[in-house]
Amino acid sequence: MCPTAKMYLILFFCISEDKKFLKWIEKQDKWEEVSIMDEKNVPIRTYQVCNVLEPNQNNWLRTDWIPRSGAQRVYVEVKFTLRDCNSLPGVTGTCKETFNLYYHESNEDRESYIKESSFIKVDTVAADESFTQVDVGDRIMKLNTEVRDVKVTTRKGFYLAFQDVGACIALVSVRVFYKTCPLTIRNLATFPDTVTGADTSSLVEVRGSCVNQSEEREEPKMYCGADGEWLVPIGGCLCNPGYQEKSGTCKACSVGFYKAKSSDPGCSKCPPHSHSVRDGATVCDCHSGFFRADSDPPSMACTQPPSAPQQLISVVNETSVVLEWAPPRRLGGRSDTSYSLECLICQTGNYPRPGSGSGSHLCLPCGSDVLFSPGQTGLKTTRVVVSELRAHTHYTFIVHAHNGVSQASGAGAAQSVSVTLTTNQAAPSPVSFIQATDVTRHSLSLAWQQPDRPNGVILEYEVKFYEKDQRERSYRIMRTFSRSVDVTGLNPLTVYVFHVRARTAAGYGEFSAPFEFSTNSDPFPLIGEGVNSAFLLLSISGVGILLLISAAVFIISRRRSKYSKTKQDSEEEKHLNPGVKIYVDPFTYEDPDQAIHEFAKEIDVSSIHIERVIGMGEFGEVCSGRLRVQGKREIYVAIKSLKAGYSDKQRRDFLSEASIMGQFDHPNIIRLEGVVTRCKPLMIITEYMENGSLDAFLRKHDGQFTVIQLVGMLRGIASGMKYLSDMSYVHRDLAARNILVNSNLVCKVSDFGLSRVLEDDPEAAYTTRIPIRWTAPEAIAYRKFTTASDVWSYGIVMWEVVSYGERPYWDMNNQDVIKAMEEGYRLPAPMDCPVVLHQLMLDCWERERAERPTFSQILNMLDKLIRNPGTLRRTGGDRPTATMLESGVGSEVCVSVVPQVCMPEWSMCVWLQSIGLERYRDTLAAAGYTSLDSLLALTHQ
Numbered sequence: 001m002c003p004t005a006k007m008y009l010i011l012f013f014c015i016s017e018d019k020k021f022l023k024w025i026e027k028q029d030k031w032e033e034v035s036i037m038d039e040k041n042v043p044i045r046t047y048q049v050c051n052v053l054e055p056n057q058n059n060w061l062r063t064d065w066i067p068r069s070g071a072q073r074v075y076v077e078v079k080f081t082l083r084d085c086n087s088l089p090g091v092t093g094t095c096k097e098t099f100n101l102y103y104h105e106s107n108e109d110r111e112s113y114i115k116e117s118s119f120i121k122v123d124t125v126a127a128d129e130s131f132t133q134v135d136v137g138d139r140i141m142k143l144n145t146e147v148r149d150v151k152v153t154t155r156k157g158f159y160l161a162f163q164d165v166g167a168c169i170a171l172v173s174v175r176v177f178y179k180t181c182p183l184t185i186r187n188l189a190t191f192p193d194t195v196t197g198a199d200t201s202s203l204v205e206v207r208g209s210c211v212n213q214s215e216e217r218e219e220p221k222m223y224c225g226a227d228g229e230w231l232v233p234i235g236g237c238l239c240n241p242g243y244q245e246k247s248g249t250c251k252a253c254s255v256g257f258y259k260a261k262s263s264d265p266g267c268s269k270c271p272p273h274s275h276s277v278r279d280g281a282t283v284c285d286c287h288s289g290f291f292r293a294d295s296d297p298p299s300m301a302c303t304q305p306p307s308a309p310q311q312l313i314s315v316v317n318e319t320s321v322v323l324e325w326a327p328p329r330r331l332g333g334r335s336d337t338s339y340s341l342e343c344l345i346c347q348t349g350n351y352p353r354p355g356s357g358s359g360s361h362l363c364l365p366c367g368s369d370v371l372f373s374p375g376q377t378g379l380k381t382t383r384v385v386v387s388e389l390r391a392h393t394h395y396t397f398i399v400h401a402h403n404g405v406s407q408a409s410g411a412g413a414a415q416s417v418s419v420t421l422t423t424n425q426a427a428p429s430p431v432s433f434i435q436a437t438d439v440t441r442h443s444l445s446l447a448w449q450q451p452d453r454p455n456g457v458i459l460e461y462e463v464k465f466y467e468k469d470q471r472e473r474s475y476r477i478m479r480t481f482s483r484s485v486d487v488t489g490l491n492p493l494t495v496y497v498f499h500v501r502a503r504t505a506a507g508y509g510e511f512s513a514p515f516e517f518s519t520n521s522d523p524f525p526l527i528g529e530g531v532n533s534a535f536l537l538l539s540i541s542g543v544g545i546l547l548l549i550s551a552a553v554f555i556i557s558r559r560r561s562k563y564s565k566t567k568q569d570s571e572e573e574k575h576l577n578p579g580v581k582i583y584v585d586p587f588t589y590e591d592p593d594q595a596i597h598e599f600a601k602e603i604d605v606s607s608i609h610i611e612r613v614i615g616m617g618e619f620g621e622v623c624s625g626r627l628r629v630q631g632k633r634e635i636y637v638a639i640k641s642l643k644a645g646y647s648d649k650q651r652r653d654f655l656s657e658a659s660i661m662g663q664f665d666h667p668n669i670i671r672l673e674g675v676v677t678r679c680k681p682l683m684i685i686t687e688y689m690e691n692g693s694l695d696a697f698l699r700k701h702d703g704q705f706t707v708i709q710l711v712g713m714l715r716g717i718a719s720g721m722k723y724l725s726d727m728s729y730v731h732r733d734l735a736a737r738n739i740l741v742n743s744n745l746v747c748k749v750s751d752f753g754l755s756r757v758l759e760d761d762p763e764a765a766y767t768t769r770i771p772i773r774w775t776a777p778e779a780i781a782y783r784k785f786t787t788a789s790d791v792w793s794y795g796i797v798m799w800e801v802v803s804y805g806e807r808p809y810w811d812m813n814n815q816d817v818i819k820a821m822e823e824g825y826r827l828p829a830p831m832d833c834p835v836v837l838h839q840l841m842l843d844c845w846e847r848e849r850a851e852r853p854t855f856s857q858i859l860n861m862l863d864k865l866i867r868n869p870g871t872l873r874r875t876g877g878d879r880p881t882a883t884m885l886e887s888g889v890g891s892e893v894c895v896s897v898v899p900q901v902c903m904p905e906w907s908m909c910v911w912l913q914s915i916g917l918e919r920y921r922d923t924l925a926a927a928g929y930t931s932l933d934s935l936l937a938l939t940h941q
């Protein structure tokens, strides 16, 4: 008998010569060591006892000390033979058929004497088999095998003992062993050979250790059962990165494969554009030119940075730019493309692209005040609005395309596209701070800072103020060139609200936030800085109730007598309430002097200093000079005088212009300073317009303005005309010659003399006084002068402006012009005229006057054009130039294209190109139309 794989033999006792491991100690001398033959006739040695005839037998046979060797439960297998008492004659009462098994635990391996009582009984052992006789010739032996187990936990070892109580026994072998759960590997953890527990039901918890090239996934554990079986495996290990499980071990991934994480199920083939050259790869290396971002999983293919963004387009709107582009052609196999924007401010005249070599130093990064919406970096969209740029400044914008591997690849300029552009003029930013000094009962001095972003040369400041109590129901406006103004005529002890705004060639900026200052009760300025509403409270608390009452009475009486203006929606409408203030025809007054004194201020001639003659008017010379009214600054004025020897009618007509002009108060209407009627010559004094009449001014500066500047002039005229139409005034002689221009290029409508003259003359439509070229057909035909006919004239003024003072219909005579109009001919677009402007002109020249736009609509349209100068870019002569095709960007709003095919003398060719019809040049030439003049004879048919 040999031990099983899971049983460990402690001792093996065979009572044979060669296998005697146990040292037996006979306690009583009844047990004998006897040699017998086994079933196979092999001689074996046994311990025998057979005192069946004598009663009360107590024969002990004890083993030597057996070391426990860590076992807690040992098994004792006894093989023996036993004689059947019935087969023995005369033994009744004394013969037994069992024996007892005992054990005694001890640390002592050499105990010579152990008391019987020290032994603990394991069991009484009976034979399964017995034999009746021993026949030496016919050897019949029945061998019994009995196994008993016993818990041995308290000492290092133990002794076994066999007690015979009167049987006939032969002990053939005693085998003592314990059980273990054998070494095993489960879930890549090795569990050692483990001795079972002390009790038959006990489980020994065993911790496993991970096999080579593996790591713990969860603590590996198993239980060793009492019968040597492993139970309930828990946790386990995983093969390290680069290794995969094979038959309970971890084997390296082979070339071309990788395993990135221990939790990955096994080795995988390298993803596209990557490879592994050694066994046990945890990641595959990218092929040359391909990259992997830190955040890319090893299972992802290696990728490339994107190519440059495409088709970068910029649209400049004053000081903002909309940049739009298309995604790169190659995304490099990734979907995380993002964009960043570089903003460079470049010096005038040379704006090299960064990295283009020499001269790149001329561009510097834009300041932090530039705003990018939705952002400057990490953009996922392909559109950015850049605002808060400087006006009239060259910028270069570089759009970079990035993706997750841009950094790893070290790619830079190759993935970007740039555009260079120039911002337009823009209205100034609001004035941010106003200060008041020299505060008295009736006046104060205001001073303010220039706006943070003037966006050009500040031409003028406008101060709007009103009594706080009045809100904006009634307000006054002052204009000044300096950053300060003296405000007079205020009520004492009154809180006033002030707003200031600046104007550049691009127009007015926003008004400042309200600043409140109070007048005081003192006739002289207070010492100190400004006076604000806090001071007002102090000053009010300082005066008596009586003073308050009298001040209130004073304020109310002043308010009643003062001319009130009503707040309107639009800027211009703020200057009046159109529903209330209507132009009053001075000719409705019986006494013309009454009208003049109602609407014009009489000026003392001594305050006028005439300097020089600047023009010739209908009634006499026009001079420039200076006017100094007491308490006011000296100003430059134009002085029109009525030449001597005038008739009553001439006097009346002359002064009527002042009576009309005196009713108007608008920045685009010539301002009447006053009249001199009390002495001769009679004079009309108006503000001085340095650049004279618009037609002559434009001719003098042919081609020198940008389209935006021209549109700015037109806007001013439209604004003045809207004002007049709101007041129900029909001008009847709107023409560039009747527009005056000041030093800031502000255009103002003037010459209010024609209205009466025409009405007085029933034949006027066909007299030379009729400005045929400027007049609407219905006004020429049946004197239907309306705001709509003024709109027609405005269209002609537009044409004059864009053509820099060209004469409408050139040298055509009036009759031909009238005929051409009737036949539907309209002036063509002047050279380089934006399509939208010519369309607006054509709208003004609609035959049906109801179809023509109103001045309000014209003004809105022009405002829109100024806000979106890109819309002015397309002219009739536009051709896609190389630059435009490349980047879609043009920094100039108007593009002039005169290709080689046009010789300078071919003015018709240039004109045809400007309206996009140059392909008809040859056809027209063949038909005999070689000049513009000849072309004018061309009818619709």
Ligand code: AMP
Pocket: 614, 615, 616, 617, 618, 619, 622, 637, 638, 670, 686, 687, 688, 689, 690, 692, 693, 737, 740, 750, 751
């Ligand atoms: P009028 O009689 O108003 O057409 O004026 C005749 C000319 O005098 C105009 O064509 C202008 O050149 C000049 N003129 C008239 N008013 C002014 C003014 N306020 N400022 C400057 N020049 C003026």
